[in-house]
């Protein structure tokens with residue numbers, strides 16, 4: 001009897017979990033290999049754009065995401081003068097568009113629960129750290145450790161989805177793999193009701209100061225407590241010293257207050273309360289560019305394939321689009337029970353290559369305007385953005401770009417093409 005191919009996914013993040021569901025829906029056996037011993041509620045808020053929401057609709061999970069997340073209608077970026085440098089609303093791209101702020105843990109929880117519905121097709125290996133892959137003509141050997149013991153198993157195909165710091169992506173495909181010189185501190189606090197709760201609020205002063213307040217919805221174990229995420233951008237070498245004593249704490253609040261008093265007054269209430277001392281997480285970012293995303297029996301998706309700075313808010317959304325594209329590519333490459341891998345990667349690259357290149361290019365162009373020591377960067381940004389927002393064409397293009405649906409400078413994907421369900425889910 002010919003059996004259908006068995007895929008291994010390395011990493012149970014957004015990319016790995018979403019793709020596992022889409023392959024299981026095609027009756028394909030999947031094994032998820034994850035380094036962590038359990039999927040803990042770690043991380044802070046991230047913004048699901050219309051592109052990511054289209055994938056959730058395709059997965060049949062949009063209602064669950066809307067129930068737990070927070071609807072976001074747009075992004076406003078304020079200068080110290082009070083003027084809005086950015087005033088981008090999803091409706092400028094399409095009347096029905098919106099985003100959803102969601103905790104990373106909630107996002108993974110929704111995807112994990114769906115995976116559990118396919119228990120006959122999806123196998124989990126937790127506490128499994130994969131260190132090496134060896135591809136032969138008819139299988140891929142996966143080597144590492146599981147529960148501290150050595151692990152060695154063969155699969156028909158392997159998808160590397162182990163995040164920005166992946167050491168597994170094939171070296172010969174790597175064009176760029178470097179750390180960003182700037183990162184951010186993040187914390188989660190009770191929902192900010194002092195500012196519009198449907199807006200991602202950002203605050204900028206030149207290219208050196210940037211703060212964000214993102215509606216984040218709820219976490220599954222505390223569904224009544226609505227949350228916001230606060231982030232504060234810093235050069236990487238300063239991340240460990242942030243708010244290290246009470247003096248630095250009040251200096252920081254003063255810095256915010258001098259520029260944005262209402263935000264500082266709210267921060268003082270939620271962050272200065274000793275009984276709910278929030279924990280600040282550190283986020284470091286990488287820039288990863290690959291020449292291809294798959295060949296033969298090995299593919300790379302999510303941050304492992306195209307990590308970039310969070311400036312455009314696309315990380316989880318690009319991982320979800322990867323999942324959708326891989327689902328489509330596998331479906332198109334299936335010949336009875338075998339897979340035509342050449343066709344699979346051809347279809348996958350058609351869906352993902354130009355869109356990914358577009359966002360990586362833009363991210364590289366824009367990030368220094370928000371996070372750098374360049375004296376001219378902030379001024380150039382403030383001048384050019386003010387000019388751009390006066391022109392309706394650019395306003396709309398900006399909103400489509402933020403929506404995550406651009407596939408090139410002059411082209412875009414359609415929400416409904418991504419959202420539509422395949423006819424044959426199991």
Ligand SMILES: Cc1cc2nc3c(=O)[nH]c(=O)nc-3n(C[C@H](O)[C@H](O)[C@H](O)COP(=O)(O)OP(=O)(O)OC[C@H]3O[C@@H](n4cnc5c(N)ncnc54)[C@H](O)[C@@H]3O)c2cc1C
Nearest residue numbers: 011013014015035043044046130162163302303315316319
């Ligand atoms: C702990 C954590 C917290 C995060 N918090 C935020 C946040 O607050 N806001 C935000 O915007 N983005 C956050 N991110 C990044 C965000 O999840 C990704 O940008 C996006 O969702 C794309 O996901 P991904 O599946 O490609 O990678 P990731 O979400 O990074 O998932 C990769 C997975 O691979 C696993 N892994 C790594 N190495 C191995 C290995 N050798 N063998 C087996 N498994 C391995 C990791 O444990 C992880 O579960 C976080 C990522 C992680 C891992």
